[in-house]
Amino acid sequence: MNIDLTGKIAIVTGSTVGIGHAVAIGLARTGATVIVNGRKQEAVEKAIAKIKEAVAGAKVEGVAADLGTADGVSAFVAAIPSADILVNNVGIFDPKDFFDVPDEEWSRFFEVNVMSGVRLSRAYAQAMAERGWGRIVFISSESGINIPVEMIHYGFTKTAQLSISRGLAKRLRGTGVTVNAVLPGPTLSEGVAEMLKDEVAKTGQTLEEVGEAFVKAHRPSSIIQRAATVEEVANMVVYVCSEQASATTGASLRVDGGVVDTI
Structure with a gap:
């Protein structure tokens, strides 16, 4: 399968390391112009250099912004006013017992893991629909279904992403914009x-x-x-961003190694 996204602008949030970085490399290989994001300029610059080293001729830019805040999202959108692909990857996790998680931690996890994707999707999806093509992907987790007892506050945010991605896919029906969730496991x-x-x-x-x-x-x-490796997860994300995945929308696509015990 030859995935060619030449001419498309692809945003990958939280892409200086981890799954997001692997997704950015994968999308760069398809010919897309990739927008890297992290909170610190130094980290963004290092990530850009690594992508260019991994992919000859990669078209990659970067924006340092804290997408866990409304102001950070506004600054990001001002820098990148339009996109064809949005991968809502930025997220945080922290194993901690339910009784040790204060209110402010619940709020912080919600702002970073959920509202970043809500705000960015709201900013970019309507223009995608007007152009008749777009891809939005939420990086959820098997923890959104298989809630981890050691990270209940994390699991609830991943469940929320599944609700948002499914609902937004229905809201954008018939527009040529697909919305999906990808659920990595460990x-x-x-x-x-x-x-x-x-x-x-x-x-x-x-x-x-x-x-x-x-x-x-x-x-x-x-x-x-x-x-799993980060590349194994990125492979699924790159596919759902492709032209070939045009009939896949409103889906929860598990790359969890079969952790969730269901058919």
């Missing part, structure tokens, strides 16, 4: 590596080995019995 991103670093140091095992042990202990329903 994935060896930089964030997960940080979470597992103490175990790596203690055991002397590789990150992949510790990740596999984590999956078997905490996500035993996994069928692949290991953590």
Whole structure:
């Protein structure tokens, strides 16, 4: 399958590291002009350099903005007033017991994980519909279905993304704009590596080995019995952004290694 998005402008939020960065590289390979985003200019510049190193002739720009705030989204939209593809990837997580999560943390998770995508979709979707083509993708999680007891405040935001993506797909019916959610499972991103670093140091095992042990202990329903790579998740995202995925909309597409035990 030859995915060609030449001439399309693709925004990937939270794309300086992790799944977002892998998605940005994947979209750059399709010929799209990719807009990288992170909170710090230095991180954005490093990410741009890495993408150009990975993809010869990559067309990539960057905007540093905190998309967890309304002001940050406004600044971003002022810098990038139009887009054909929007990948709402920016997100935060933090394992913490329900009784230790104060109100302000619930609000912060909602603003970053949910409202960033709401605000950006509101800013770009209508123009996509007027042009008759567009792709919006919310990076949710298997945690939106399989709520993790250690991160209830995170899981609820991922469930919210599923509701928004499905509802927005219906709102944009017949316009040529598709809206989908992609649900990764445990994935060896930089964030997960940080979470597992103490175990790596203690055991002397590789990150992949510790990740596999984590999956078997905490996500035993996994069928692949290991953590996914960021590239494996990015492959699905790039596909749903493609011309070839024109009949896929309103979907929740799992790249969870089979963690969610349902048909």
